[in-house]
Amino acid sequence: MKLYKNHIMKEHSNMKIGGVAKEYIEVENKNELLEVIREKENIFILGNGTNTLINDGELNTTFVSLKPINYIEEKSEGLVEVGAGLDFSELIDYMEEKNYTGLENLAGIPGTVGGLVFMNGGAHGTEIFDRISSVEIIDDKGELRRIEKENIKFSYRVTEIKEKKWVVVSATFKFDKGYIKEIVERYKMKRNENHPLNEPNLGSTFKNPEGLFSARLIIEAGLQGKKIGGAEVSMVHPNFIVNKGDAKFTDIIEIIKAVKDGVKIKTGIELEEEIIIVEN
Ligand SMILES: Cc1cc2nc3c(=O)[nH]c(=O)nc-3n(C[C@H](O)[C@H](O)[C@H](O)COP(=O)(O)OP(=O)(O)OC[C@H]3O[C@@H](n4cnc5c(N)ncnc54)[C@H](O)[C@@H]3O)c2cc1C
Incomplete structure (x- = not known):
């Protein structure tokens, strides 16, 4: 190490x-x-x-x-164990190589497999858990164990893994045959158009409240383009906060609070952070 x-x-x-x-x-x-x-x-x-x-x-x-823990191991046809540190884009490349389908909608998400599994990341109606078969974790007692998908609780951007502060060591996926390259290309292109990829950001700052879009609520509250110090509510995508170059941690914290307060006053809805904050 x-x-x-x-x-x-x-x-x-x-x-x-x-x-x-x-x-x-x-x-x-x-x-x-x-x-x-x-x-x-x-x-x-x-x-x-x-x-x-x-x-x-x-x-x-x-x-x-965990980035060096990034192996891909084919257990049997379509059953693939992946180290938590693997860059998700490499899993998409592997799916293409093997003609596997199931997670194309997530193409372009810049996280690791472990990060995605931890919070059940997803996009365009697909979540990573849709293709999970089992997850190898280290639990709160420091024990390494494998849990089958049916024994793990998960929902929108929430998993038992996150709630119990377990560590994802590897994830095993079950894929069908039939990779759809057109979906991968379409969503990657959409991300290039709709996300502020040339400025530092953490993706969607807030979870979408049930049946609603945080981005729309932020626009309705008149907060798109709001600035505090070096932080800005992105003009490209209002659920993204961007660092204009010299943002401080407190700028980001304050702009998050300002957006939550503004949306609450305008719509009565309480936004909840999707991003993870390390304070100390
Ligand atoms: C431009 C952009 C677009 C994005 N689009 C999307 C999207 O469409 N959908 C979406 O869901 N997310 C999206 N995200 C957010 C982000 O990419 C995902 O949440 C991703 O899953 C985070 O992975 P990571 O490896 O970067 O995690 P990190 O940021 O490193 O960690 C995030 C959390 O996961 C935990 N974690 C990471 N690895 C492990 C592990 N092995 N075991 C236990 N806990 C772990 C960390 O402790 C932390 O709490 C986007 C981000 C950006 C910047």
């Missing part, structure tokens, strides 16, 4: 904000991960940091990256 003390976290969050962490550890395999989890305190598991806002002060946190 690689261990760095007093590590600068800025480049580990897609918001390009982050202070100095007590430790940053990159584990190479499951045994190293188990060792770290059993020995260290105040751990935060990091994937690609595409959904994680990190405080820019001193952080008493040990960040653990």
